[in-house]
Amino acid sequence: MTLTPTASSAKSKAADAAPGEQRLPRTLLTPEDHLEILKQLYLARYFDVRLIKEKKRGRLRGTLYSSHNQEAVLVGSLFGLKSTDWISPIHRDMPAFFMKDLRSGWDNPDRRAMSIEEVCAQVWCKSGSPGRARDNWSHIGKKSAGIIHSTSMLAGTIPVAAGVAYADRLDGGDAVILTYNGEGSTAQGVFHEAINFAAVHKLPVVTIIENNHWAYGTPTHLEYPLQDFARRADGYGIPGSIADGQDVFDVYDKVMEAVDYARSGKGPSIVECKTFRAYGHGDHDDDRAAKYRPVEEVERGRNRDPIAVCKSYLVEKGYLTNAEAEKYKAENKSAGETTDEDFPPEVVAYLKRGVDFALKSPDPSPEEGGMWVFREGA
Amino acid sequence: MTLTPTASSAKSKAADAAPGEQRLPRTLLTPEDHLEILKQLYLARYFDVRLIKEKKRGRLRGTLYSSHNQEAVLVGSLFGLKSTDWISPIHRDMPAFFMKDLRSGWDNPDRRAMSIEEVCAQVWCKSGSPGRARDNWSHIGKKSAGIIHSTSMLAGTIPVAAGVAYADRLDGGDAVILTYNGEGSTAQGVFHEAINFAAVHKLPVVTIIENNHWAYGTPTHLEYPLQDFARRADGYGIPGSIADGQDVFDVYDKVMEAVDYARSGKGPSIVECKTFRAYGHGDHDDDRAAKYRPVEEVERGRNRDPIAVCKSYLVEKGYLTNAEAEKYKAENKSAGETTDEDFPPEVVAYLKRGVDFALKSPDPSPEEGGMWVFREGA
Amino acid sequence: MATVAHEVGIKKNYLTAIKEAIYEEMGLNPGLISIGEDIGILGGAFGVTEGLQAQYGTQRVIDAPISEAAIVGTAVGMALQGKAVMAEMQFIDFISCGFDQIVNNMATYHYRTAGEVALNVTLRGPAGAYGGGALYHSQMNEAWFAHSPGIKVVCPSTPSDAKGLMKTALRDPNPVLFYEIKELYRLRDIEEELPEGDVTVPFGQASVRRAGKDITLVSYGQTVYHCLKAADILAEQGLEAEIIDLRTLVPLDEESIKSSISKTNRVLVVNEAPKTCGFAGELVARINEIAFEHLDAPALRLTRMDTPVPWAKPLELFVLPSVNQIVELAQRLIRY
Amino acid sequence: MATVAHEVGIKKNYLTAIKEAIYEEMGLNPGLISIGEDIGILGGAFGVTEGLQAQYGTQRVIDAPISEAAIVGTAVGMALQGKAVMAEMQFIDFISCGFDQIVNNMATYHYRTAGEVALNVTLRGPAGAYGGGALYHSQMNEAWFAHSPGIKVVCPSTPSDAKGLMKTALRDPNPVLFYEIKELYRLRDIEEELPEGDVTVPFGQASVRRAGKDITLVSYGQTVYHCLKAADILAEQGLEAEIIDLRTLVPLDEESIKSSISKTNRVLVVNEAPKTCGFAGELVARINEIAFEHLDAPALRLTRMDTPVPWAKPLELFVLPSVNQIVELAQRLIRY
């Protein structure tokens, strides 16, 4: 099943829009869509919380780059994509691997994404993942699902996205490719080369900059002379917009505008989502981060939990009652403070499916280490 | 001797300025400066013409990337520098090696530049050059003269310029570093990384983009989505100005503004000089260039010879009589059409000094090939 | 295209052979895209792609910005989407600017994905010294890539090998780095009639360019010709050198090397790249592993000195292997 | 700084040793600048530069943007202007993103300028596998740089070597690539008291880590410890392995290797980088050149397989050299 969330095709399903929002993409979302979005926020948060806990118990091999508090960027950007679109998540975007195309049905077997089982198998370093635990859990992907595998080298997937876009267009496709990047990664040379190339060829590549105001231990003013990383777009003559990264609907609006722009052949653009990193750079950095990051900044971020922001909006719009909003209280809590009761049961069950699969999945066998350097039988 | 061509110090020497030009850097140039600039244009042209002829006769080993018709960019940008400033010329900027700091006296032994002898020795592949003919003639330089050596890898000297600027500032210096780049080279990743770094640290680096509308056989619209490469600056929040690269005084104005801005601690900027490549990319490309470049474009460029443009301005300003302007007619001619009579005799004599030196300079001895991989005696 | 149609009885040069291969493969495979700096309008710095864009259009023959990392990275993306890609580096020296995308992204994609994604990308470009190209237009940097698992490395020395190997490269589902020796591009001496029809040369098979019993000279690319000249001189002294032209470095034809050494009991590897960690050293190590018992003298190598390639001719020749040096070393090994 | 002052009788780890060297050299040489990602405010991903910025200020300890090419390129510029520079790569794996500036600009500057410009730049960073770092946090890519003339390459395996070599690197007028083994950073077993005072370790001198007469094991970095463990096992069988820890690869101490082999007549090179064109192959080739007549068995190498470093532990261990493999190969060579 393919979603076509463009203005024309989705118009019939449009919910009533407040006057000021008339032309925003969100006005075409149904009430159910709004609730689905909230549920997806819970899912992303729960995945992260669960991993944080597992990691603390020493059960996981990799470094965890928590997406806690940045979930609105993922959910808001992914929600309007078509199944045939592509994404390239990086270290801090792990929920994206299984949340792509989620709108086409959490249990839809044809969903063009990685399954929760596959993702969990990789997290647990097992052979049940498409990459058979050959690369680190944050570098996964799946060609057949339209997910580009990243290397660790930041911004390195943007040219790949451009290439996919070029080839897809040549084949008559209309896929849009969404790449995710931290704001610090925009200083890489390959960011420049790839976006320049995409701009020259008006390729449907949307570059999302997750500006969480820190690149590891370096604050933004040492990475870039301006505050708004969207301004990087100006050097390429392409649009650069800014979204409130804690507000899933603002992200949805800005990204959908960029996606529509791209799909209609106008070319690439940049969407900067201002957001906030809840923890250290990785889980190994939590203690040090507490020292290098000003307390006020941490507080300021904590107070804008994307789940809370979403809920108030839904209540305001009348899609959620106050009582319903109080039911699951995952927001404004650290991972350790949450329990399974803070999340909708279907979210907990979904992840459980993945973890159960992972735990049963065997380790890859040693000899696989020597395999697949080349495709044989050329 | 150090020139200080900033507004305050040079005011006393200022020539009378037309009302509209009141605040332009050029208004502080004396009549003699104006005539010197014209002479420098002749010198740059004569160097190029001579090399073209030598190359045609098969006497030179390297590829010649002619600067014919682009001389105003070099002369105009170099004229206002202080002796302590640095430059990094690239393949098409060979006259810059010996024209740096020329204002401090063509025969000034303390001039902070390469001598014409040194440059010619390198062109003739001889040991009398500082680099002892170890690298190609277009990659020369001299640390003690403030000239950064380029590799072939385009835009690769910009980070070096940033490093020199950083270190010089740390030492209390006020040097400005001018880097030259073709418009095509701005697509390199290192261009982005280096200018971003310079912008973050407000380093006194001025990036000159010589937009001659072709990068080898590729027209600008395949290199960059915008027409004005100065717009690259916008992505870094730094100033980007555009100069008429055929008008040496416009180049002087725009570059001096950028230099003053840099020297006063405000940071880097970009100056795009729109210019025109007279020949092929290199001398090996002349025949093919005649096929891939539209005739009208070639004509349009030919009709704006920087020597002619400079002369009319000087006549208009009353610094040159019509008769004087007619004396040396190097302009609007191809290299082959010019003779020594088309150039002031001091220009011809200056180059002769260099060539004579080069011809007498011995070949480097073979064993030198194995030397200087490392600095010994560490 | 008249320039590329097969013509019986006509000798063709190395460049034309490569050009023909690319033309033919672009024709045979509509999913093959070519990308590189100045390959379209200009037809390539050396003319390898002359006329290609006129024939196959601007969509399939892309004039890229001067962005090696983007060229490689987009090639990876196109191949990920199922295309075959020929990507030209204007000079192989500039490959350093796209290095990360090659070694960390392209080379490893198949490995990381446990075989889901194979990338049919051929990176090719002019390489090699002896032509006055100085530091940045003379490199042979194949060792960097031979040391990066997941890339096949090819370097032909004759027109027919160049054509056949290029066709194989453009069909191979794996990344291939294809070293073209620019000093051979238009060398009259080596022109030859190309085999008729769609003939490929397989990877991993060396070619014995001259048979001999006294010493084995192992080489590829330009230095094969140095070896051939040295063999002539040695022959005047009654010494018969066998010359192995590897043609592909990865995969390597160990069998041919071994069987030659088992006959000659002596081997010299000749290579124009810098000595330390070059492919010559690799060959010496392999030979030690596979043919030590056949060696009556140490397996030696003759390489460039550990220097860049300098510009002035006396300097350039000083640091590079010469025919005389091969002769002397061969004599010494035979006398050992 | 209490953390770095010399303390008699206190054992220090490998990381602290490097930290002390940098602190001391920053103190001794006001012209030394440090640059890298997250080295200031954070104090480095591993804490090597912890407190350095507080001590020496933001001007001399620069938190760079994520721009490896700019880091190397600006280091070149600073050194050109007369500074000494310590530039950190957050993981040595990311050096690929600054590759061109290293091999084509930094490495060749002295050569190109016939000695006018020597660049005192030390590029250093955490390297090595065996820790679950997967493809991009496990590399040993020293062979790329050993193959690029003009760069010294260093890789210590003990705290005191790390400190002494780092001091030498930061004073050497030439570019140095300094491989720090991150699995050794905090390894308790190898902690040691550091020599008092301003003690340097010269480049080009290997260290004999264990004396023996039956076989020479040549290694550096992490695999030195694999060799030491293998030697213990061999000793139980009455076989005495001599272990050479190279410490610097470029320049290479050929003398120590040769004199050891002249005694043992057998040699095994152990190295964790991929096999083809790795430094192990180079060593085998060198040994052939300098000690062939002493060899009673082929000079062999044990390396990583020609694969990237995979993530899952069984995979990682499968592709990397192990103690058991060393023991077996050594036995085989001794029996040869």
Ligand SMILES: Cc1ncc(C[n+]2csc(CCOP(=O)(O)OP(=O)(O)O)c2C)c(N)n1
């Ligand atoms: C080319 C490269 N250099 C350095 C690193 C090491 N590194 C990993 S994440 C990171 C910080 C990234 O910051 P940002 O892009 O803002 O993303 P965030 O982690 O904040 O989401 C760094 C420096 C890397 N992965 N790749």
Ligand SMILES: Cc1ncc(C[n+]2csc(CCOP(=O)(O)OP(=O)(O)O)c2C)c(N)n1
């Ligand atoms: C990194 C790199 N890639 C490719 C080249 C080959 N090359 C040399 S000059 C040139 C064109 C340069 O165009 P532009 O920057 O506009 O300068 P122009 O020659 O027009 O002055 C190219 C592609 C190179 N020198 N460096």
Ligand SMILES: [Mg+2]
């Ligand atoms: Mg960030």
Ligand SMILES: [Mg+2]
């Ligand atoms: Mg140009």
